[in-house]
Amino acid sequence: MFEELDHSDTSLGELILRRRRYVGLDAEVYELKLGDDFLMSSLFTASEEALGRLGVQHACRNRAGAEGTGADDAKNGGVDVVVGGLGLGYTAAAVLESQAVRSLLVVEYLEPVIEWHRRGMLPVSATLTGDERFRIVSSDFFASAFSEVGFAPSRPGRRFDAVLCDIDHSPDAWLDPANDSLYQVQGLRSLKRHLRPGGVFGLWSNDPPDGNFRGRMATAFAAEWAEPVAFHNPLQNREVTQTVYIGVREAE
Secondary structure, three states, rough: OOEEEEEEEEEEEEEEEEEEEEOOEEEEEEEEOOOEEEEOOOOOOHHHHHHHHHHHHHHHHHHHHHOOOOOOHHHHHHHEEEEEOOOOOOHHHHHHHHOOOEEEEEEEEOHHHHHHHOOOOOOHHHHOOOOOOOOEEEHHHHHHHHOOOOOOOOOOOOOEEEEOOOOEEEOEOOOOHHHHHHHOOOHHHHHHHHHHEEEEEEEEOOOOHHHHHHHHHHHHEEEEEEEEEEEOOOOEEEEEEEEEEHHHEOOO
């Protein structure tokens, strides 16, 4: 009924991958913990998938508008996407659902997570690694956001149509206190440099929409909004609301 699949000591704490079966739900569930933090569960993926789909949707729409084409025609050139944080892989898999995506670069700091997917240990691993558009960079997403090089070390300064982040619990609850700087106005502006004109920044949060963070987003981006994602938690028998934040860079 419960199995620990792997554990590793990392600079952020002990990383644990485990699998359990909930008989009442007839579900096999994968869980990821980092130290005392419960990071994610394959039982609840609605908001992670929404981050991927919304990011691609708005990136395609903005790309099409910038090029004066129809939204469906954006796939002819294709959009290039970065996902910060691989985790169980559901955000990345949602990005790859769209044929409008030309390339997906996933930036993951924790080497064991990369290895789990390369070994096919998780439900969406084969979907990711079997897609020629998918590539992983072992790097620090936060350091890359502040750097001139950016997210693709082999192509310094490369810009993307969408950069989507699913790492911390929320803009005010971090796995590492050093991550806080990204969620301030200057950090958001630094990340924005790595977007193409009209490009989209998307952020996952475990919490309902936060007006204070939206204020910082409004200062850094030409447009911003929050997309609440509500779903039923069968373990607690209640509705839960999480959030996808969207920010759009100015069209130059």
